[in-house]
Amino acid sequence: MAVIRFFVLVIGLIMIGWGLVGFVVAVPAGAMAVPVSTPVFEDEPEAHALYDRMLDVFKTSETLFLDGEYSWGIGDIDLGKARFRLWMKKPNFARMEAVSLDLGTEANLILDGDTTWIYWPKGLPHLSNVDPVWHDEIKDVAFRRFYSPPGYHSLLHRTSDMFVDMSNSIFEFSTFHGYTDVFLKSLDGVRGLGTEEIEGQVCDVIEVSFLSGQRVKKYWLSREHHLPLKLEQVVHANNDITYEENWSYVSIGDEMSDELFSWKPGEDWIEFRDPVLEDGILKAGAEAPDFDLDLLEGGRFKLSAQRGKAVWLVFWRVGCPPCRVEMPHLEDMHRKYRKKGLVVIGFDCVDKPEIIKEFLDQYDTSYPTIADGSDEANAIFNKKYQRISGLSAVPLNYFIDGEGRVVKGWYGFKEKGDDSEEMIKKMLEENRTRLEEAVDHLLGFVEGSDCVFIRNGKENGPEAAAKHIKRKAKHFRKEIWTPEDFIRLSATKSERSGKPYMVRVAGRAEIPCAEWLIEELTAYCGR
Structure with missing residues (x-):
């Protein structure tokens, strides 16, 4: 387990923004050849309306502040706890201050309008994939930077980049800035679970299913401001991954100075970058x-x-x-x-x-x-x-x-x-070439050898064996077959003559070869 524990989990995190992969590709509408999901429960219009209203509050508020705690784990294993405060302002400003409750690591995130900055007031924490000597040299002047135009960034994924024992946040905070959560395309349905009281506020509890129930979120929505006071998420896997957030204070419409969202690294600061996945x-x-x-x-x-x-x-x-x-x-x-x-x-x-x-x-x-x-x-x-x-x-x-x-x-x-289909054709064509080389190589050994072709109990000489190989090769060369479909390497010999032989079995040509053929043919058959 790495020092920064969230950094080790392999769960195929969905990270949006680079336009490449499972963690970075925005799923285009209508891309599926089959329905995206099968509802695990019936969608309830009233509950769905509560969910939509929550999203609308995020989308329409000019400013928003919240104070919260975050925890997550796999099965019975605790993977981290953190405390965070978040300020957001239209059109494209945000500030998050977070601290790991286990490690004491602190990080600040600043979205200044077009760039997200992350830095560590007490120094960059130790990471398992960072050279310790280099870490000690940069820890007090390290920062991260992400291009973040309005509507095209995901704060949900930036929380894990702060190295404060947080994975992705449960809610996509960038909804506030006009970004559409990628999981909304895979929403199965919403249902109500009654009401509960949190810190004196009555909350409507709703459950939201995504990806055919593979990911389930619960929200405790305050009737006062229609935003959550508590959130839970379960990602079903071999060992279920669980997340919980408690927003102890939520405020909408407060005055916020632009200076709150301003930060730049010093001239001697060093940008810290993750290893490139493709490497x-x-x-x-x-x-x-x-x-x-x-x-x-x-x-x-x-x-x-x-x-x-x-x-x-x-x-x-x-x-x-x-x-x-x-x-x-x-x-x-x-x-x-x-x-x-x-x-x-x-x-x-x-x-x-x-x-x-x-x-x-x-x-x-x-x-x-x-x-x-x-x-x-x-x-x-x-x-x-x-x-x-x-x-x-x-x-x-x-x-x-x-x-x-x-x-x-x-x-x-x-x-x-x-271009995957073109590459498939190329690989199969190379297989065809290798098959033809293997057949030609075999013919070179059989012709003029002491190979015996036995068919219907009758022995034939090497000329008959070569003729049989050519006849069968014409059939196999019509399609792209592998050498193993045509040539079987073994050391079978005729019981009568003691010589290597070929025999037709069950309508297929099997070509047992003597030991003296195996070494040469192995190179051509790729075995």
């Missing part, structure tokens, strides 16, 4: 780490067993909207090219198998999916395919060629300008 991706030509894990449908999937095929490996999770956008395209490619040597394999090491199954059934997904929450599966994703400690996101895609080497790795899915 952790395996490079083209690298050997893809092998794994052998449980499939949702039963059985196991071993990557090295796919030698000779083109593999599209996709790390994803149910709670990632851009992953859902990508799925119809994955299914389309799977159905179009699976008989030509493409293997599409999904990989979810976060969600419970029953949640994954229900979700994939809804999307009519037929390509295989790994549903394995074991430490081994998590290590495959977090350490072997994304190599920056404590930093990962979904969807993470890899193309792997017939020799088990990475062709390309990338985050996210682009509906426009996507």
Whole structure:
């Protein structure tokens, strides 16, 4: 566990603004090939109206101040607690002061109109992925900076960048500045849960479901100002992730000076940047780490067993909207090219198998999916395919060629300008070439050798064997097949002659080869 504990959790955080991946892609309306979600309970108009009214108060207020506490955890594990104060002013100003209640770390966030600044009054805290010597040099002059034009930034995601034991906030504070929460496109419904009293204020309690119930939020809305005094969120995964916020004081319409939202680093200050996610991706030509894990449908999937095929490996999770956008395209490619040597394999090491199954059934997904929450599966994703400690996101895609080497790795899915199908065709064409080379290489050994072709109990010489290979090769070259579909490496010999032989079995040509062929053919078959 890293010193800054929230920094380690691999849950595919949805971070908006860079236009790339599960944590950064804004989901376009109508992008799904199937409905976004199936309601887990009936939407109640009165409760939904309370939710909409809360959003309207944020959108229409000129200023807003709140004082709150934040906590979160996984299962029974406490991941952090923090205290924060937030000032917001139209059109595009904000200030948050936060402190970790466990570590004492303090951070200030300033949105000055077009830029979000973060700095640490008591010094940058220790981070697991930062060199300790460099940290000591910059800790008192470190800052962060994010371009934040009105309506195009997310304060919900900036809270985790403050390093004060906070993950993302439950509510998207940038609603105040005109930003639309990405999860609203995946809202299932709202229902009322009665009323409760908090600090003398009567509150309407509502529950809001997103992503077919995978993410559920509860709000205690004050009847005085229609904003929450308490918020809870549960993200259902192998181990449920829980969040709670208590807003002890909320005020609307106070006078706020622009100076409150003004800050600039000194000339000697140093901008601190996170490691770039893409730097952790395996490079083209690298050997893809092998794994052998449980499939949702039963059985196991071993990557090295796919030698000779083109593999599209996709790390994803149910709670990632851009992953859902990508799925119809994955299914389309799977159905179009699976008989030509493409293997599409999904990989979810976060969600419970029953949640994954229900979700994939809804999307009519037929390509295989790994549903394995074991430490081994998590290590495959977090350490072997994304190599920056404590930093990962979904969807993470890899193309792997017939020799088990990475062709390309990338985050996210682009509906426009996507070149994945062209790359699939290229990989399959390379497989075709390798097959033809393997067949030609085999012919070179068989012709003029002592190979015996046995058919219907009758022995034939090497000329007949070569003729048989050519005849079968014409059939297999019509489609893109892998060498393993045509050539089987073994050391079978004729019981009568003791020579290596070929035999037709069950309508397919199997070509057992003597040991003296195996070494040469292995290089061509990619085994």
